[in-house]
Amino acid sequence: MASLAHPRTTFGRVFEHRFRQYRRTFRASLFSSFLLPVLFLTAMGLGLGAYVDDGTSEALGGVPYLVFLAPGLLAATAMQSAAFEATFPIMGGLVWNRTFHAMFATPISGRDVALGNLAWITVRLTLITTVFTIMIVLFGAASSPLISLAIPAAVLTGLAFAAPIAAFSATQRTVEKFNAVFRFGITPLFLFSGTFYPVDQLPLLLQPIAWLTPLYHGVALTRALSLGTITEQPILALVHLAVLLTFVGVGTVLAVRNISRRLVRG
Template structure:
């Protein structure tokens, strides 16, 4: 998607607004995953390591941390693409005001995705620092988990934006969280290998962007990444991003341009 000067201007407007609530957003985007990491990785992880452990002989903290990094990116991107998008269309009419300038609907989408990319990248970078302080990485390739988290976030943000742009009311967002985001968080490899799941759920996990992001980030953090598998994971995430962006552009054009 081309990024015009109008898209950059809208992105800057979102950054200006973000300055007023960055502290509260940091709590949800960084502190909550860190608490999960401490609670699950250091306490439950001790029990797991005393037992059969994680396949491959890695410690549970090292297994969990990159998964939480990517899962947090999913949650941040989804959160920025549900209520804020519908609100900007229907309640405060921010997008309508932007379109009163020479900006187009596609510029609104590009600016929104730039802002989501900023939110995901900064939150993931902060979490990555904590991950390193915890000693939860076994390879310097873990730094590449940051672009993986970004791509995973966009793979969720784009289709969720398309959904939000097509809605009249916000009730569907609760269903999205309850029936898609939370199950993916729990069953897409963040906390345990998906091959422990029943076959139907394992196939579900393989189809999700989160599993591909989590698996690639974990392979990088553990130093076990394979070039062919990495390309497959990146391709899957890029496909979700591209398809979602196309749908979102179409939905916003229909909704905003009368």
């Protein structure tokens, strides 16, 4: 019997699979990555912002509405893209095309499948948020060079959703509950986590709920970097960072566990 050298296989192969899939649609996808921020920044920032800025907007920290809104939209967009990437493609690999089962018949492990997908989502988010950030700068909505650090902050925000949602997706057999994730999770968070207005404008009862969600911390961190106010409250920024990292860490562990279990079950 020939000796068994450990095969040179890592989650990078899984990443490569997602990349090959993406190559087929990347033009359309890249186009919408540009289009989405332009539409949002124009409509909300310039259109709505003109009215907001007419009033006295001390709640916004004395900056134009567009400048306040842009980093919030950046973090929220990362969340939405991440939620999409962590639901349907995971269902596709486990249930529809069963491509993850095909991988599992090779030296690739369940851990590789989970980490390869999260690595791919990280790259996707980096692409989307970089394009978004460039548009923010072009719209003149960035007030600090620290805006470049808003990219990793927004990516981290996305991953704080992607990892736990991927773990959830791996337990599902149909997309039925995905609708609930978007309707009762992603959309309310988009509206109530400080993206469009400061959370302290919410009823007192709702504020602590906002603090528990990763988007609130993602928006706050991304905004502090974009406005350059992060240096005023560095401890708070570290708290935001810690919350996001906790969601990513716990989510990743659960995603590895659930995807591995699902592959073993067949």
